[in-house]
Amino acid sequence: MTSAIVQSDRQRRRAKFAAAAASISLAALVWPTMAQAQDAEDVAAETEADSAGDIIVTGSRISRKDADSVGVLLTITSEDIARSGTSSIGELLQKIPSAGVSLNSNGTQGTSYGASSINLRYLGGAEGSGNRVLVLVDGHRWVDGVGQRGFRDFVDLNTLPQGMIDGIEVLKDGASAIYGADAIAGVVNIKTVQPFDGLRGSVRAGVTSRGDGAEVGGMLTVGKTWDRASVILSGSYFKSRPIRTDARELTTLTLVPQTAVGNNPNGLFILPGLANNAYFGTAAGFASSANPIVLNNGAAIGAGNQADNAFHVGALPGDAYNTQAQGIYSTGPSERYGVYGRFDYELTEDATIKIEGVYNRRKSNQLFSPVLLDVGGTAGTVRGFAIPNNQAFNPFGTANGVPAANAIGFAANSAWRIRKVMSDVGNRNNAQDVETFRISVGVDGILPIMGGEWRWDVFGSYSKNSIHTTAENGINYDNLFLGLGSPATCAANAGCVPINLFAPMTAQQADYIRFTSREYNRTELYNAAFNITGNLFDLPAGPVALAVGYEYRQNRGFDAPDPIVNAPPIYLNAALYTKTTGQTRTSTVGSYDLHEAYGELNIPIFKDQPFAQSLDVSLAARYSDYSTVGSKTTLKAGIGYRPIEDILLRGTYSQGFRAPSILELYQGARQTSFQGTDPCNGGATANPSLPGCSGVPTGYNQANFNLNGLIPGVISGNTGLKPETADTFSAGIAISPRAVRGLSLTVDYYKIKIKDAIASQSPTQIMQLCALRGGVFCDLIIRDAGTGAILQLLQGAQNLNAVETDGVDATLRYDFNTGIGRFTTMVDASYLNSFKTTAPNPAGGDPIIDERAGKGDQPRSTYPRWKGQASLGWIGDTVDMTLRARYIGPTTDRVNAVKDDRTRSIIYTDAEIGFSINDDAARFNLGINNLFDKQPPASYANAPINYDIYTYDARGRFFYARFSVKM
Template structure:
């Protein structure tokens, strides 16, 4: 157990008093986000011509475009998006990289959903460099099956509370603090209204699986000085199995040797050339393992060997990938949201809101791939005496004592078996989210000018109870395989049969369910003031200042029995097949102060319709890593009203999270292709493969070829810093109303980046360079199988990425209705990770742009989406297309070393009812039933689950009402 620095303890009481004072005063900041629309003109119209506040600034302004590259998604956009969750919607953005979603039991989402802008997440699918806000304020970090998270889980937000989303694709640490390196996502909640809003949506794939059902109902009531909102949401998604789609049924990696299967794979020394059994030379040796004949009954005495045969392909090939694994896991979510506003006095308003959300999800895996033995195998130290009840070659089967074979802990026997009798492994999550916030906002007149102020206080908690069902209890297995006398003397012990199908009693005795718990908490308090300092000829100089306090906590309690030492096996072995980790307790707090200034330089000049300068600075003081100042400067220049040139430079800052600092060492399974497959003989140019036996293939070891490894935190981590530069142009010609074009270039460089090399990178470095590069890769000396790969967070030299975003919009009216067309594209020019060279010399540079040769890490140069919409008097239609460009794949003999491009096409038709009081729609996502492009790097599921969608054609219907 590790606890954050004592510096926090000295400040804890002051911090809690600040938070408590904010709450007791009814402190709630007026939402930082107001009514940002697609353009400044629209925004000004929506707000009656007054100032608005948009994501990326705390100063009210009339021109939303001048803040930076902002994408706005309205409630109507969300309704017509064809998606059932906010995560699914955001992950389709061209600027979004690999992000956690419900796909695949080969991943680590465990029912969570993230948004990873610019591919800058600190780990696969992570969104820890994207700041997710709700009405301009922080949301609590997520939790997971294997410990808590350090990013926001979008599935912890009830759908009914969401009214719109703004995405700032620019650094904003000086405005909002740490984590806003890749950008900011601001969720806008429902504002006070009178009436009722509701919707229901149902859908299913054309394959008859993956059914979805969801609905939400929101009611609002306003009075002269008060308003109330109550909302309820429900969503349920059913599973899709891997064996229900051709692409995901069988791994692309060829099976080159007989592997683990339900009939067992046996290496039993002493059986070959045994005179009593009459077995052939090499029978049951490591070179010629034997397999139980399907449906065989083991004969008595010297007939026992008749039930076995030497394993061979293709007859003994077995596809573990088809054994009930989910391609998309099931999930059920329900939540409630409430908000109460009350005007305490003229222009002083209190707001109280609360959220409760619950998610239940699970992922089904293949059964345990058991691997036990004496002095060989992944788990060693077992023994099967000759008088064990189910030893077919021992005295218990009528074999004379002189010929009976025992398999001792000190002999090189090995049994590998898919434990279908125990059942498919099933990971189950039950996540609860609560959030309470309260505050007050108002205004005061100083020097003839109005100054707006707000105070905010909140508490939020995410907690999760998890189960990992149908594991194996090694201690009980040891007893059940061991001495009959010892088993008989142990309460509940049941003799175990590993040589033939088990009884339910046997399976129940060795079955184990892991139960764990973790949580995250967030205390938050803030105070903001904004107004005009003085007037210049071009307009007022606006200022915003504020203070914020945060305290983040994380707690992880893994299963104590799983992490205990075995009573019978060597101390380095655990008690179960569940992956172990140490408990984690961590926390940090921080105090921050910021100032933002907006200075109008020119307005209504012949050479400048407007020229504005934005400046911001923030001071952050962390209890863990000390203090840091971040700055931001931006400029917006309109030579004429139709054209805006904009540019920003910002400094980013991200302190290491609780997870990165304090995470206890935990076992895991990595996905990757071992470059030493084939052994040393087949890879003479790879020094790190020396000593690996000929014919070796990782796919034949461990969990269907997954790489066993260890991940741990690092208390020596330093903060990472970033420099972000963006420059762009926005064109809205007055002569063509409804037409707009934005083009923005960005470049982000993160120094001392907190990251880990991917398992594939670690294995490739070891193979190509050998020596110290292999210190992180431990292999079995006899088989060559990787026993452990160590992956830990470190401050890499840098991550540098740059590219271009472009959006073209055209909305116009015709005699048959209104037409809306949008094309949104992102070009990733470069994404480089520069890491120190452990052997000295030049740093190691890994360019990822255009590559997809690592699992769950696809970086296409081009991504885009387009939509064409028509709205008539009583009907509307939307056609959408999403493009993901080609990438490289691992060089292999099965397919070319390329992952092809793909276009997903969606169509929706809607009908207005009762003068737009209700709407009914029918839609099809993935109209042409496109399967993801095959990827050898992502075997055994064969596609990048965090980039593509494998469910195929999806049909849905929805009904919404607004009264």
């Protein structure tokens, strides 16, 4: 008898938890949601189930039967993910209208290096960064990402095996008081698959209409439940192929016109002594800085005084060369696979233990054009080289039959210069191998306290992300120095191979100067937490609910750069130049830990009154004590008011808090190459109204320096940073009229202001401020006095700015039944009213205000005022169809001579048809993304790839098929 009672109680509690999970979908009636609508019977069943159990929804730690006191929430179910037409969680989340530029393109012209992020409200601290969005998994922290040139300070969504994901909740509201730091812009909570009996599997494959960018992936999840235990094991796999820049008209050639002969595989040579040379019979100015020479296509260099006949004075258009067509990736290849395991066991009638393990591996790479070499004696980007007159491949030297009296050498103190695309060495290739490991243990249960049931949970986890990276086909300057130097010096160094920069190299020569860097970095997370929630006492309107908890966290980061890259050169000036073309940086080692405690109250003020349906108030506070920056308390208050059952008026005020990350505090100084346009292009004469351009030589052309116009720079951390704080306000209305079943409308206004924002000015901002104001604004830029080229731009994080943004989100849904099936419609839109950064003026006076809303005139920083998506779905007995559209509004572009100063709007249209077999035991879907093959709007600011890769999709029309089974 007792056994039967116990078994019945277990069944009751399991049904209660199942009902709680099912009732989450009721949020669709109140908040914006991507969930497919159920039929009337399903909705009725869920309403009945809701009365039996409580739920916890992202944005609160309190168990409740509804979530009316929670802020603006977007719910994405597993079915939504399957029918989204996307291949990754990052790609799906970036389509949310409130998402800004995010790292979801594995292309060459960016810094994702295969990672994926979500950047809500455009508030990420750097391009595409998600470091002001808190990413959770089942309410708990996930380890930070790693990268090609050091670790990250945000979660890489590509470190989660997709098979473990059952749904996603996106809270577009500040939540630092509930979850701690980093939740300034919002929270993304990823829900894992729950215990079940059976098997779920799917495979998906797709390819563009041009035959590139192919994708293939699959998931298989097996579940088994027993009386007291359950097991889940899931495996995931995904692989994508690259898309080259020369495979699309938009990305084949930079929008910035080539105005002077630049780097090309035939070389560009400035060689003093050749001009008006009697022995070689050259013309005046031949091979001078004003008339550099180029090797004739396919020419064999003649001996003696015939050597110069193989060269001609470079000129456009004949010597134009497009590095974009050299196999550069618009989207690079990626492969990832992972496993997820979970074991649940009922320890007692009121306590259950859950053990989870995750392993994920990602391999990705990006292909760049070959090294754009620029070396010389007292000219060029890297100086101090010499080519003596007896070097084996000097065409104007004795080794080529030129008499000693007429032979020309090029000394280290001579203004000679050679620029060359090193195609003989090969395309540069960055490759990443990322491994993610996580083990977690949690125990949860129910305690009888104060006459009621209090739910509690204890959780602990250890996570690690690690990466091994390579950067192939760079150049070793020390070896190049020896190979260009005197035969005697070369012979005295074992393995030295004489180098030919005047004509195509042999494989042996290319191997000798080729350099591959190898680096490693990792992040680690130790996390422990305790939570308890229940009802304190009853008021006339209902129980006063309380949640309290404690969390301990330790974050660690370690970065080991390549020792050869960071070693000083042996033969060049170590104070000015590096040993290789690799970008140097000092090692980063850092950690911090913190203790946090929080409390949350939900207070029902009144209910079922003649003047109103209900009024609820929620209050929360969190105390955080960091080992690095001390302690901080954050508060949050929310209100939900229903004048009638059909209308919910809601509002929240919250204080945000973000401590500086390990990266922002301790990042070692590292070299990098910034993308941006130098306002002083053309020199001081061409820019008389820009005082910061004073002294820049006339005719200076940015494209002729530093790897085709990239800006060499240094980024470093700042141990003097203090936390940034934020105030977030939101207010809105949700209407779900009972008279029109299936109709809902939500409109919400938000305003976020961040004080002491941890930020770095963009390279473009730094250059523009220098040009416009001169003086102290130019202290961060070092130029070559002779050429005007920028030698170094300094960028570091500081508590400089205030960031303020506000806007409106609106969602309209209408789902209804007809005689021919069920229709689902949704329109989700976001309006960005303002995104303003205020920085102090170093010269005194009014602060500098940068309003970004509606602008796209900086690389990978597009801020359209309007973004939206809409869908129309039809669900029949065995067939369903969906039509989706995504809108990105117009923005400004840089003023330029080749197009207008606007980046036009675009609409991407997707279509899908699905076939159900045996009541959804199996499904087959066919879809087309970007049905009308729209290419991104051209953007001069984003040259040379000509579009913002973190906002738009350049792959074009994409066909895919998906097959899934449930058993």
